[in-house]
Amino acid sequence: MDLSTRIGAVTLANPLLTASGCGGTGRELSPYTDLARLGAFTTATVMGRPRAGRPTPRIAETPSGLLNAMGLPGPGLDAFLARDLPWLAGHDVSVVVSVGGSSVQEFAEIAGRLAASPAARPIVGVEVNVACPNAEDRGRMFAASPAAAADVVRAVRGAIHRDVPVLAKLSPDVTDIATIALACADAGATGLSLINTVSGLAIDPATLRPALSGVAGGLSGPALRPVALRCVYQVHAAIPELPIIGGGGVATGSDALEFLVAGATAVSVGTTLLHDPSAPQRILRELEEALAARGMARPGDAVGLAHRPASAGPQIARPRTRIEEFS
């Protein structure tokens, strides 16, 4: 089966990506998953400077999910360009670089340096993490406002070669995600990555205090999947032609298929990697089987199917019952 999928001008070998922040630098995941056989590997969000992030506990277990408050830790752009990106290039990995910043200016600078880097060759996309706190707006997420999200997307779009897709990664913690999506599309986003985690809180039953050092954290894993599917569905309904990378709790091929039919053109696997680092190859195989079982020749055949009117769906022959027969 031809599994390739298109995001703007770029063709990915298959629709399965890792989600940002869940695959380490790539090195850690590589003994368990052949990164070169992924549609793309998404990096943890890269910020301009080294960041230590938040103290532990950074992760708490919740029903069918995890809550994390990492504080975007990372070695910063210099170390990323000098060490991580060349390693990925050397292993033939297609890379989506997730970028973050605390001001529009910082986003633009990082994108510019990324584009100018001699190590940029493996980059097949730049994901804009608009869930970052905006230092110029009292720490409110860029993703919370259509205008702020659009500003960031426009700044990154302007700094990156036009053939390289720019993907805005949106937060579900908004009143109307389709409005934010439209603003990002208007600002030049090639596509969207849906979704980032939803804010939540866990209590430690022993201490009766919040379980995370950051108090609130982002919920991920299967518990998030219905929210993610709803977001993908809503945004695809609003902007059907816009490519979407859908994700949130994807653990099986059937989960991945659900995202495709809701309107995604590709699918990301995040928290599942912490649980089972070898999952991507299995999920891809299962997705291929799920498509074949439904007579579909490529992932594209599934995209958006859930939006068809019910009458256009597969007709299941049911024996007709006459009311009279019961009376």
Next chain:
Amino acid sequence: MTVVAPAVAERFRPGQFVAVAVGGEHTSLLARRCLPVYEVKPDYGGTVEFVFSADDPGSRWLASRRSRDALDLIGPLGRPFPLPRDPAACLLIGGAHGSSGLFALADALRQRDCKVHFVLAAPHAHQVYGALSAQRIGDSSTVITRDGSLGTAGMLPDLLPGIIDRTEADVIYAAGPTGLLSAVSGIASALGIPCQVSLGELLGETGACGIGVCASCVLPVIGDDGHTRMVRACVEGPVLRGERIRWNDLGTIPLDALGGPRAPQTALEAAP
């Protein structure tokens, strides 16, 4: 618990751990449990034994496995205990059930003609792990309980200098609660004795993946260059040099740590 895992048994080196998925295939529990390995054996095709306390739903699920059940386990993981090149007098200090990680180490040290002295410390007799094994394999073995319910009554930090003196220890290895590891590291560095500690307990509490991708198991460690970095207990540890760990800053981001609130803005790499 003992599991058949030949590939893990073959590659295992003392100090390493395994990361076990709990809750079954349709689990709602996503974080792996990082468990120190007690012992590996070549019999039955290669077995791995680990000790854990069944104190949360995940570990209770694990404890209720029966023979022939399949388990999803990754290992061996992490940095093992470095061994002395030449025969040396080694002091192995275990706190409560943390001592389970020291017995494989004792075997490896023995094979290098090292002297092995055990100290097992716990608040109460029933928390002491492996007293008989320690007596059997150790050149000496000291049990310390706070209430005197087994062995000597007292606190390890008070008694340790005397034990170091008596055993003429060249090297100290320790595993157990972080409070104990911190005390041992302090005494060892004051006396100029190299000290390797296993942060199995911290990893068990904070780790979620065991393989270095989630970055939840971090602690502040001073590198060769004198800079503090947040390192991951699962891949940069769980065994670390005691004097490199900023014990008083565990569970915080020190202001001067790389990437911390008041660190110099340099482009140093994050990993040591």
